[in-house]
Amino acid sequence: MRVSFCCTDTKAEPWLQGLKAALPGADIQLWQPGAQAEPADYAVVWAPPQAFFDSQPHLKGIFNIGAGVDALMKLSLPKGVPVVRLDDAGMSVQMAEYVCHAVIRHFREFDVYDEELRAARWAFRKPRRRAELPVGVMGLGVLGERVARSLLQFDFPVMGWSRTPKAIDGVQGFAGEAQFDAFLRASRVLVCLLPLTPQTQGIMRRVTLSLLQPGGYVINVARGAHLVDEDLIALLDEGHLAGAMLDVFRTEPLPSEHPFWRHPRITVTPHTSARTLRDESIVQIAGKITAMEHGEPIAGIVDGSRGY
Numbered sequence: 001m002r003v004s005f006c007c008t009d010t011k012a013e014p015w016l017q018g019l020k021a022a023l024p025g026a027d028i029q030l031w032q033p034g035a036q037a038e039p040a041d042y043a044v045v046w047a048p049p050q051a052f053f054d055s056q057p058h059l060k061g062i063f064n065i066g067a068g069v070d071a072l073m074k075l076s077l078p079k080g081v082p083v084v085r086l087d088d089a090g091m092s093v094q095m096a097e098y099v100c101h102a103v104i105r106h107f108r109e110f111d112v113y114d115e116e117l118r119a120a121r122w123a124f125r126k127p128r129r130r131a132e133l134p135v136g137v138m139g140l141g142v143l144g145e146r147v148a149r150s151l152l153q154f155d156f157p158v159m160g161w162s163r164t165p166k167a168i169d170g171v172q173g174f175a176g177e178a179q180f181d182a183f184l185r186a187s188r189v190l191v192c193l194l195p196l197t198p199q200t201q202g203i204m205r206r207v208t209l210s211l212l213q214p215g216g217y218v219i220n221v222a223r224g225a226h227l228v229d230e231d232l233i234a235l236l237d238e239g240h241l242a243g244a245m246l247d248v249f250r251t252e253p254l255p256s257e258h259p260f261w262r263h264p265r266i267t268v269t270p271h272t273s274a275r276t277l278r279d280e281s282i283v284q285i286a287g288k289i290t291a292m293e294h295g296e297p298i299a300g301i302v303d304g305s306r307g308y
Ligand SMILES: NC(=O)c1ccc[n+]([C@@H]2O[C@H](COP(=O)([O-])OP(=O)(O)OC[C@H]3O[C@@H](n4cnc5c(N)ncnc54)[C@H](OP(=O)(O)O)[C@@H]3O)[C@@H](O)[C@H]2O)c1
Pocket: 066, 067, 068, 069, 088, 091, 138, 139, 140, 141, 142, 143, 144, 161, 162, 163, 164, 165, 166, 176, 193, 194, 195, 196, 197, 199, 200, 221, 222, 223, 247, 248, 271, 272, 273, 274, 275, 308
């Protein structure tokens, strides 16, 4: 069995070593543009070029080392070959940390205390009512469900929105387009954990963000193209929104001249909310390749018609 590794922006050597250790007997190869490629059975990829798939006609499975497959789905992939996303692999706990941090920082006004600290000023903020900060989580998949459950631990009212109805204890569920406006109207904080598909592109724009309760707060940890940047800035400047914490952007790295960097009520992080953890990912991918070789079913296969 041969596995070809093609991941841009990733140090290949530790992955190759890890895959060799996890799949003894397999021939693990690094794909390099222009070099004669040996036909592989499985591909392990992140942001591969089209040339990679053009050089690999015999694949039985494509493993993406991330949860989001939007970039991969834009390529012309070999027909009928399963595309497999990372299924948590240590990402959901990171996402829960990030989102709980963002919600709590906003709710407890720790950004204001940061400023007081710099001025050596001892001043209490008036406690806010938790019930007045309902949090809406868009996307209740592997990551969104973990985030919603984690927020419940802090007694925030939590709403969830998904394509198909989901029952999560303690989370008020909304589903489909028909219930989208009601979901937004019920939320003051909006967390985006949707996959990027034609249906979700630009989903956070003036008309939708305006439905959030006044003083809304936006947390985007999914993809930059879910958000219309100018609309967010306008709603912040008009006072309808109180702030935003953004981890993902239409162009990454976020260009230094982008207004998000300097907006006083936007916090920017460099696409770091849930990093791919190499060891966990290798164990998961190797386990799935082994299962496929034994003809066993695996979880995490992307549905091409849904795009996630
Ligand atoms: N910032 C980072 O570091 C980072 C890291 C990892 C992932 N991500 C992003 O997070 C996204 C979510 O990951 P995941 O593993 O939780 O995905 P997932 O398990 O595929 O879950 C996706 C959720 O979104 C819902 N959904 C999809 N299309 C929808 C639509 N049109 N309307 C309403 N709901 C819709 C799905 O509804 P159903 O339940 O009905 O299918 C599901 O609940 C990824 O696609 C990726 O873009 C970001």
